[in-house]
Amino acid sequence: MSGYTVGQLARLAGVTVRTLHHYDEVGLLSPGGRTRAGYRRYDDAELDRLQQILFYRELGFPLEEIAAILDDRSVSPTEHLRRQRELIGDRIRKLEDLAAAVERAMEARTLGIQLTPEEKFEVFGKDYQENWEDEAEQRWGDTDAWKQSQAKTSTYTKADWERIKAETDAVNDALVAAFTAGAAPDSPEAMDAAEQHRGHIGLNFYECAPQMHRCLGDMYVADERFTATYEQLAPGLAGWLRDAIHANADRQEQS
Amino acid sequence: MSGYTVGQLARLAGVTVRTLHHYDEVGLLSPGGRTRAGYRRYDDAELDRLQQILFYRELGFPLEEIAAILDDRSVSPTEHLRRQRELIGDRIRKLEDLAAAVERAMEARTLGIQLTPEEKFEVFGKDYQENWEDEAEQRWGDTDAWKQSQAKTSTYTKADWERIKAETDAVNDALVAAFTAGAAPDSPEAMDAAEQHRGHIGLNFYECAPQMHRCLGDMYVADERFTATYEQLAPGLAGWLRDAIHANADRQEQS
DNA sequence: CTCCGGCCTCACGTCGCGTGAGGGTCAAGC
DNA sequence: GCTTGACCCTCACGCGACGTGAGGCCGGAG
Structure with missing residues (x-):
């Protein structure tokens, strides 16, 4: 039966042994069992769980919350994947906003315009996903302006x-x-x-x-x-x- | 002449007062001066620097490195903005990889296919932020734009x-x-x-x-x-x- | 039988703050 | 002039998520 030692799993997942120890300590990821000598043995179920853990960790979730999310039996694995996709999308959107802010800053710089302090920081203010709807409205609201076409040759x-x-x-x-x-x-x-x-x-x-x-x-x-x-x-x-x-x-x- | 107290700046930037105290402690962002009573006074230069700090922090840089980056007088503000844009692009790319991995996992799931352990983790392997200095040198040391593009694409x-x-x-x-x-x-x-x-x-x-x-x-x-x-x-x-x-x-x- | 790499368990260190404790400051209102 | 409440100060300890040894126990190869 396939089983992994800490070191093997750590190498596979690109984390340190200490990290796995830590996850064991806090009960986030316990090995499936131990050898007589006390060696941790992980197998495929733990490997999958670790993958999930790393996904959520990458997205900035605290370990405790990750444990709660993963231990919520009312959420199917497929549902997890859907959630993760959404979260990644959110994160990307936020980064794109950041990029847009950088763009604005560059523009302001080349044009010699001073941005107001509020403008300078507004991009950091948006906490996670609060106003998705407002934003969407604003984005589609502009669509009304789509009127007539006039071609310039x-x-x-x-x-x-x-x-x-x-x-x-x-x-x-x-x-x-x-x-x-x-x-x-x-x-x-x-x-x-x-x-x-x-x-x-x-x-x-x-x-x-x-x-x-x-x-x-x-x-x-x-x-x-x-x-x-x-x-x-x-x-x-x-x-x-x-x-x-x-x-x-x-x-x-x-x- | 506009000046801000810690609280004002904190509210503006969406950080806590403690954070500003901390940045002062570690020398990352010191107030422009103090009042007789010992109150910190920040002005526009500090505000700009804080904005830069938050950008890099958002991208996951440790404070010490941020200080090093910002204190590098050989880098123009415009260059900073360009770098930031680059880094944001990198980050987005990594998240897209993550999303792709999630996609693959979903596909594998619905098809009942088993991914190899390596496949499951390969996306986490790339340490996108690995070594700023080396990478920066490699990336920006050579002013030729084409090398960037080549490396990137x-x-x-x-x-x-x-x-x-x-x-x-x-x-x-x-x-x-x-x-x-x-x-x-x-x-x-x-x-x-x-x-x-x-x-x-x-x-x-x-x-x-x-x-x-x-x-x-x-x-x-x-x-x-x-x-x-x-x-x-x-x-x-x-x-x-x-x-x-x-x-x-x-x-x-x-x- | 001896290495050497890998495993174990403490246990303290680090980073980026959070969270009070204890106390001074300042503009407003009584 | 005095109080009140919001804001500021400096310690200083706590915490999450590990890093980094210290000291010692396996286990297979030679």
Whole structure:
């Protein structure tokens, strides 16, 4: 029968032996039994329980409360999982608010605006999940403002469009050719194709220094929408292109 | 000249008086001065510092480390904000991993599948906050943005992508809302939405300075593959977004 | 039979405060 | 001028969730 010693379980779960001892002491997680020598023996049930414990701990619950939650027999395991998901969602939402506050702070900083003391701290004030409903109302309330659409046309004409499309296709063809030929991302052909790509952008859209080109390359693998377009041309192309762009950027900067 | 007593500052920041006393004791946040009677007097500088402290504390940093971080004069306030955003992103990512693990557990449960012990705990293994100094050095020591992005995106999981997709949707919703409401590209709403878009990229992919953002905006109208995604959301959105991005970039640089 | 790694039980230390105890301060109202 | 009540001060001990040894007992490999 599978059983674990403290050390084994600790390693598995990424906690210390002392932590397991502590959980035993406070009755949060007692071993299923002991060997004659007094060694703690944990088995699968305890392993599962420990997993649950760590979930709730990660979410900041005190051990005593965790014990209460887990020992509540009226809550099914599935229900636990649902709860955990919700709690994680709450926590993420709070962090996103924090991120938004940081964003505001940056904005205020670059604009030289002074935030009021209240504004500076309001994000810390919201305790856990108090006003979910108010927030939702506020968020959806704005929806009323969705009224009419009025399109502003792009500054590009259809002719420009056609030309750019043709050029883009040509550049992409070159990329695909080099890629499918098995050229390494740091091979001359790959770097040349990347440079062509850079030139295409610089010619048609905006100045694209190697450094900026790198960012673009990263975005091709990082932003799924863009990744998709390249992966459609050839599976693996997005990552390869990024590497090629980087190699080329390095080369360009060597001078 | 505005000054706060402990109680006032405590109420503002949503912490207890004792906490402020403690921060004074350990030298993390000392009042600007004292009254004759020995009352602590805090002013705006301390208020700002407290805000920073709470940010880092929220992210789980020990007080001593927070002091070290904040007292590092080689880090500009703007840099702090960037770091904080990074850290929040990390934290969110970790929680998403947790959520994914919960998801897997639910799935396994309904399917009656047994997960291996390793699978059960692997999500707890990554000590996201492990070693600030080393990581910070690795992450920010090299100013090249691409290394960040590479390190960041290579660790993305499916859950991350789901989150990013959700975030992207939210950002796009905001854009569509402003656009269909008839807001001009250089209206505050449009620029705010554009800034949100920029923040989204910065949080998830790589640092996206206004100049870089301009490039992206141009590409949205210039490259049909990317244009399509926006035109699908609302006809005319791509061009409008480009203009909004430019207007916002101009605004951001005005300082 | 002896190592060496792992296990055991105390038991004290740490971090970030909470929670009084005992006492001074200050603006308001009687 | 005096009281009242809210607020401030400084100790100082307590607590949760472990960390960190100290000192000693298994158990399998050589």
